[in-house]
Amino acid sequence: MRHLLSAADLGRDQAVQVLDVAEQMAATQQREIKKLPTLRGRTVVNLFFEDSTRTRISFEAAAKRLSADVINFTARGSSVSKGESLKDTALTLEAMGADAVVVRHHAPGAPHRLATAGWTRGSVVNAGDGTHEHPTQALLDAFTLRRHLVGGTVPGAATGADLAGQRVVIAGDVLHSRVARSNVLLLHTLGAHVVLVAPPTLLPVGVEAWPCATSYDLDAVLEGAFGEPDAVMMLRVQRERQNAAFFPSAREYSRRYGLDVRRLGMLPRHTIVMHPGPMNRGLEISAAAADSARSTIVEQVSNGVAVRMAVLYLLLSGRKDPATGPVVTGGRTGGADGATRKDRRR
Amino acid sequence: MTGTHDTSTGTGVRTGRGTTPGDGGSTRPVLVRGVRPLGGDATDLLLADGIVAETGRGMTADGALVVDADGLVALPGLVDLHTHLREPGREDAETVESGSRAAALGGFTAVHAMANTDPVADTAGVVEQVWRMGRRTGLVDVRPVGAVTVGLRGEQLAELGAMADSAAAVRVFSDDGLCVSDAVLMRRALEYVKAFDGVVAQHSQEPRLTEAAQMHEGELSAVLGLRGWPAAAEEAIIARDVLIAGHVDSHLHVCHVSTAGSVEIIRWAKSRGVRVTAEVTPHHLLLTHEEVASFDPVFKVNPPLRTPEDVAAVREALADGTIDVVATDHAPHPAEDKDCEWDAAAAGTTGLETALSVVQQVMVETGLLDWAGVAERMSVRPAGIGRVAGHGRPIAAGEPANLVLVDPAARWRVDPGALATWGCNTAFQGSTLPGRVVATFLRGRPTVLDGELAEDAVGADTARSW
Known part of the structure; x- marks a missing residue:
């Protein structure tokens, strides 16, 4: 792997490899000494243009437990408003010798630009780009799903396996969700069946081309309209969306699409409840669901560290790729270089 | 096989504006040998005193600049209805002079300079300033477009009559970049310009449906997470405007048509006798939204690149005349406005120097248009819509x-x-395109020779009027 920009960058075998390495990483985290020497002398920059404490500390913990040097760079604004441009920030980090740049940005595609515009030679990890993707979140969700649904919650028991045949319901604001996009791509790659549930206003035009099913009716889906669900993942819904008429009111949204006590009771015994956080308790998920024994929400957070350790390890430690070779990302190289040298003589 | 004799070609261009006014009065005659007008039979053309003085084979002319045009096609000088020259206000992006150079090199002899400058071209003073800068440069006839509303704000009509009566003699009015979204204001503008044979050129974009829109809304925008710009936002305004134009019997021009649905609406309106004309850009004729997957902002344009089906529809519409003209929407930006993330980037691509080549590739080499058809859509019709006298004329003795x-x-x-x-910013960067402009003549005077700006071309036309 050179970069991790999209969940689509990973083929089935590569995705399974990341999950397997993450199991090994998780095992090391049970030891008294959690720190590994693997990335000693390497520099990982957390470049966050958007506030996200939980994702940043997850990456920070992952890099530090691999003994990498970590630089946290929190930038505000974009090149159109005040502040330094993405390009100049990247050039600065390049001059500091970043081996990997973990980037969170409000603009879809910003990590692609970092990886392909020639501004930096380091590996780029997409830590969430606007409403586009969040591939490490999808990996940690897949890791959690695999442990529970395939490995019987025994650490390492599912090594080598994918998610073939598992049914995952993802409900909520799909339109604005980078988590949903990455999960649909990755879970499909791993053989799972995904059903997206949302009001029509919160599904993107064009969703019918995604490798998943869609429904407007959460009750029907939980009752098994697409088969018995093995996992239900609730997406965060911002209350402010009602101001843009995506739904009439938070109460109506909650009634039609929230995982309330009644719907929690409809779930088969083995079905797990997931949420990428941060939660809006009482809106998309009830306290009963969030705190139930089915809930993997807290576990997802600790799995996030193991998965991010695996990603950084695979990106930076000697390119130990599977036989399929390095990941080739879809971006094309930017061509602005020549243009910037243009003669502006009058 | 091609080239000029008896002149030093390929030399630099005098860049200053210090050419003595008045020295353009007498232009050396030019003898173009063996050229094929509109791709037809080869002939010689003698250009003298600003007109085509004579046509025929085997001509000689003492003292004339001889251009060996064996294998070349002659077209009437191209006329662009949609150019952003950026001056005044954004001289870091383009100036009237730099844009005029690009236009001449692209084969244009007249361009319409859009009104979204700073200050906005919404008064007689600003349009005359732009017009004078164009005259001083003298490479192409710069026809200022006047804003429809004060400051492009869409609230109050600009003084359209004053701009029409000014030295710039404005006939095309547009808030381009922004849509005149208020239906009553659009109706009044269409009515008012009838008094001076004007046309309202609409940038058709329903504003509420396109807030923060980044790309064509469809399967790809769903995957990329970029805010969608639905085809319906263009089509809804066009549908409304053709109904209003028909109701008040005025001339509506639709800028940069990009969707198959827009084509259908315009076709229907024309069949009902509505006075509507339409343009398509070279980039909408060639490129699709698939380019956006690279997240490279050179492909960010407004309206956005559409689907392959839309591209096929606008090509067909240009061939059958539903879309009347090709217009470049030449939109230069400084590097920093494109060398960034997609959301932050400015929309637009340059187009003056690539337009004819793109049209050759997508229309001529596909058999959809012959060279006469290209001349019609890139010179004759745009000159007619813009009311540009002396352009888009036949290639015949006595014509400009x-x-x-x-x-x-x-x-x-x-x-x-x-x-x-x-x-x-060119969306065509790295592409290999067919066709090359070898020479351009403005009223008989070469502005481009051997594919380079002609020596002393800038400013040489100062004393001439048109």
């Missing part, structure tokens, strides 16, 4: 000598740094 000579056999690779426009 506004001409472009193109080598259809040439192939060239688009290098953004090698173009004359100051804009660094």
Whole structure:
């Protein structure tokens, strides 16, 4: 792997490899000494243009437990408003010798630009780009799903396996969700069946081309309209969306699409409840669901560290790729270089 | 096989504006040998005193500049209805002079300078300023477009009559970049310009449906997470406007048509006798939204690149005349406005120097248009819509000598740094395109020779009027 920009960058075998390495990483985290020497002398920059404490500390913990040097760079604004441009920030980090740049940005595609515009030679990890993707979140969700649904919650028991045949319901604001996009791509790659549930206003035009099913009716889906669900993942819904008429009111949204006590009771015994956080308790998920024994929400957070350790390890430690070779990302190289040298003589 | 004799070609261009006014009065005659007007039979053309003085074979002319045009096609000088020259206000992006150079090199002899400058071209003073800068540069006839509303704000009509009566004699009015979304204001503008034979050129974009929109809304925007710009937002405004134009019997011009649905609406309106004309850009004729997957902002344009089905529809519409003209929407931006993330980037691509080549590739080499058809859509019709006298005329004795000579056999690779426009942003960067402009003549005077700006071309036309 050179970069991790999209969940689509990973083929089935590569995705399974990341999950397997993450199991090994998780095992090391049970030891008294959690720190590994693997990335000693390497520099990982957390470049966050958007506030996200939980994702940043997850990456920070992952890099530090691999003994990498970590630089946290929190930038505000974009090149159109005040502040330094993405390009100049990247050039600065390049001059500091970043081996990997973990980037969170409000603009879809910003990590692609970092990886392909020639501004930096380091590996780029997409830590969430606007409403586009969040591939490490999808990996940690897949890791959690695999442990529970395939490995019987025994650490390492599912090594080598994918998610073939598992049914995952993802409900909520799909339109604005980078988590949903990455999960649909990755879970499909791993053989799972995904059903997206949302009001029509919160599904993107064009969703019918995604490798998943869609429904407007959460009750029907939980009752098994697409088969018995093995996992239900609730997406965060911002209350402010009602101001843009995506739904009439938070109460109506909650009634039609929230995982309330009644719907929690409809779930088969083995079905797990997931949420990428941060939660809006009482809106998309009830306290009963969030705190139930089915809930993997807290576990997802600790799995996030193991998965991010695996990603950084695979990106930076000697390119130990599977036989399929390095990941080739879809971006094309930017061509602005020549243009910037243009003669502006009058 | 092509080239000029008896002149030093390929030399630099005098860049200053210090050419003595008044020295353009007498232009040396030009003898163009063996050119094929509109791709037809080869002939010689003698250009003298600003007109095509004589046509025929085997001509000689003492003292004339001889251009060997064997294998070249002659077209009437191209006329662009939609150019952003950025001056006044954004001289870091383009100036009237740099844009005029790009236009001449692209085979244009007249361009319409859009009104979204700073200050906005919404008064007689600003349009006359732009017009004078164009005259001083003298490479193409710069026809200012006047804003429809004060400051492009869409609230109050600008003084359209004053702009029409000014020295710039404005006939095309547009808030381009922004849509005149208020239906009553659009109706009044369409009515008012009838008094001076004007046309309202609408940038059709329903504003509420396109807030923060980034790309065509469809399967790809769903995957990329970029805010969608639905085809319906363009089509809804066009549908409304053709109904209003029909109701008040005025001339509506639709800028940069990009969707198959828009084509259907315009076709229907024309069949009902509505006075509507329409343009399509070279980039909407060639490129699709698939380019956006690279997240490279050179492909960010407004309206956005659409689907392959839309591209096929606008090509067909240009061929059958539903879309009347090709207009470049030449939109230069400085490097920093494109060298960034997609959301932050400015929309637009340059187009003056690539337009004819793109049209050759997508229309001529596909058999959809012959060269006469190209002349119709890039010169005759735009001159008619813009009411530009002396342009878009037949290539015949006694007609104004506004001409472009193109080598259809040439192939060239688009290098953004090698173009004359100051804009660094071309969506065609790295493409290999057919056809090369060899020479351009403005009223008989060469502005481009051997594919380079003619020596002393800038400012040479100062004393001439048109």
